[in-house]
Amino acid sequence: LVQFTIPIDNGDALKNAEADSQRTLYPYVTGTSIVAIKYKDGVLMASDMGGSYGSTLRYKNIERVKAIGKHSLLGASGEISDFQEILRYLDELVLNDNMWDDGNSLGPKEVHNYLTRVMYNRRNKFNPLWNTLVLGGVKNGESYLGMVSMIGVSFEDNHVATGFGNHLARPILRDEWRADLSFEDGVKLLEKCMRVLLYRDRSAINKLQIAKITEEGVTVSQPYSLKTFWEFQAFHNPTAGAQGSW
Amino acid sequence: MFRNQYDTDVTTWSPTGRLFQVEYAMEAVKQGSAAIGLRSRSHVVLACVNKAQSELSSHQKKIFKVDDHIGVAIAGLTADGRVLSRYMRSEAINHSFTYESPLPVGRLVVHLADKAQVCTQRSWKRPYGVGLLVGGLDESGAHLYYNCPSGNYFEYQAFAIGSRSQAAKTYLERRFESFADSSREDLIKDAILAVRETLQGETLKSSLCTVSVLGVGEPFHFLDQETIQNVIDTFEKVADEEEGEGEAEPAAPAEEGGDGTGDQDVAPMET
Numbered sequence: 001l002v003q004f005t006i007p008i009d010n011g012d013a014l015k016n017a018e019a020d021s022q023r024t025l026y027p028y029v030t031g032t033s034i035v036a037i038k039y040k041d042g043v044l045m046a047s048d049m050g051g052s053y054g055s056t057l058r059y060k061n062i063e064r065v066k067a068i069g070k071h072s073l074l075g076a077s078g079e080i081s082d083f084q085e086i087l088r089y090l091d092e093l094v095l096n097d098n099m100w101d102d103g104n105s106l107g108p109k110e111v112h113n114y115l116t117r118v119m120y121n122r123r124n125k126f127n128p129l130w131n132t133l134v135l136g137g138v139k140n141g142e143s144y145l146g147m148v149s150m151i152g153v154s155f156e157d158n159h160v161a162t163g164f165g166n167h168l169a170r171p172i173l174r175d176e177w178r179a180d181l182s183f184e185d186g187v188k189l190l191e192k193c194m195r196v197l198l199y200r201d202r203s204a205i206n207k208l209q210i211a212k213i214t215e216e217g218v219t220v221s222q223p224y225s226l227k228t229f230w231e232f233q234a235f236h237n238p239t240a241g242a243q244g245s246w
Numbered sequence: 247m248f249r250n251q252y253d254t255d256v257t258t259w260s261p262t263g264r265l266f267q268v269e270y271a272m273e274a275v276k277q278g279s280a281a282i283g284l285r286s287r288s289h290v291v292l293a294c295v296n297k298a299q300s301e302l303s304s305h306q307k308k309i310f311k312v313d314d315h316i317g318v319a320i321a322g323l324t325a326d327g328r329v330l331s332r333y334m335r336s337e338a339i340n341h342s343f344t345y346e347s348p349l350p351v352g353r354l355v356v357h358l359a360d361k362a363q364v365c366t367q368r369s370w371k372r373p374y375g376v377g378l379l380v381g382g383l384d385e386s387g388a389h390l391y392y393n394c395p396s397g398n399y400f401e402y403q404a405f406a407i408g409s410r411s412q413a414a415k416t417y418l419e420r421r422f423e424s425f426a427d428s429s430r431e432d433l434i435k436d437a438i439l440a441v442r443e444t445l446q447g448e449t450l451k452s453s454l455c456t457v458s459v460l461g462v463g464e465p466f467h468f469l470d471q472e473t474i475q476n477v478i479d480t481f482e483k484v485a486d487e488e489e490g491e492g493e494a495e496p497a498a499p500a501e502e503g504g505d506g507t508g509d510q511d512v513a514p515m516e517t
Contacts, residue, residue: 100352102350102352102353102384103352103384103385103386104350104352104353104385104386105385106345107347109345109347110345110346110347113344113345113346113347114344114345117343117344
């Protein structure tokens with residue numbers, strides 16, 4: 001039986017003032033959007049490798065998409081240390097599952113629901129894990145893609161995105177996503193979304209990874225960067241319309 | 247069994263390395279009325295004999311639904327059986343709630359066995375006096391397990407526990423090799439026939455037995471009396487015409503009006 005402990009073992013805030021200082025109040029090192037889609041053979045998930053410290057783009061080699069067990073991928077945006085904590089919980093979960101050694105294994109649906117329970121319970125204690133999580137996977141030929149937010153809102157869809165991705169990437173996906181996307185077309189579609197995010201999201205950096213999960217297993221690409229174009233006429237004389245006297 | 251010197255405490259070993267209290271608990275299982283389980287690749291059938299305290303009372307409930315995909319039949323101290331069924335239901339529903347997925351039956355029986363083992367190693371407890379036939383599904387198909395008061399569990403193709411279960415076991419031993427590929431209907435028929443074996447001559451009526459089925463695409467449920475009686479009717483007449491157990495071709499007095507399916511084993515229905 002899996003148990004997880006919340007890192008507060010000195011009582012609650014009613015009895016002990018110091019306990020209050022251990023609750024999550026605001027995030028410090030954060031990751032930006034994750035974009036993920038189902039495609040013909042499984043699920044594709046893209047993220048950049050940035051970890052922002054407020055407005056500083058401080059860390060540039062953070063892997064925000066990880067494999068979970070044999071059948072799932074987890075992508076996270078939000079507080080990086082909370083993501084690492086979640087990976088520890090899932091590590092224990094997968095370990096216990098493997099120790100049974102009985103031919104049963106946790107699929108993406110089970111992992112998604114476990115995470116929903118964890119996130120919602122933390123939210124109820126006013127001590128959230130400050131992440132929006134994307135869980136994708138394939139088991140027995142069936143693709144699965146879902147999302148959980150820091151307040152425990154959870155759902156499945158054919159394409160999901162977190163943070164800015166919801167505003168900039170989802171509209172593209174709503175127009176252009178199809179169930180029978182090939183791997184190449186899926187990657188092109190994700191790159192299109194990630195390029196828009198790179199132009200418009202100030203916390204995005206030009207170093208991304210795309211992860212793929214199929215019945216065969218997980219592959220995470222090497223980091224690479226997108227080609228960008230900055231020679232639009234509208235940007236040539238940016239201050240043209242804003243001459244001032246001071 | 248004879249009275250033994252080392253049988254007062256469950257935590258006392260005998261010099262020959264036995265825990266008598268645990269063995270006595272297993273005796274209690276043998277005193278309960280019979281319960282039978284069999285499985286194919288896709289279905290599990292649990293059946294039991296309905297025993298009532300007296301003619302005035304109703305019979306004890308011995309088969310419990312644990313979840314849509316798991317059922318349990320008990321023999322022995324039914325009160326202990328009820329408590330363990332409640333535990334199993336709790337485990338199944340907690341797993342379902344956390345993972346939105348059915349608890350694999352193989353994992354449930356291990357939890358159950360570990361719970362039983364605790365009672366064999368605490369001086370202030372006693373072993374559960376009930377044997378459980380747990381039938382259920384997991385990723386690899388249908389399974390049937392027997393959980394013992396000792397904390398052991400075994401997987402079976404078919405098994406019977408309780409009083410006069412040996413007669414049922416003999417019947418099952420002869421036919422178990424065909425169960426894996428059995429149809430659902432044949433599996434039910436074999437279960438009821440096995441129940442008949444334990445009745446040792448008493449006429450088999452649907453009021454005397456309870457039968458439950460679960461399988462791939464079929465959630466756990468009890469068969470109603472009418473369905474059971476119909477199955478009984480297909481072989482009761484044949485049993486009258488020949489000695490021993492099992493079904494066979496109808497005997498010489500040829501009866502017309504068969505059910506027309508061409509199924510050799512089913513005796514024609516009389517009007």
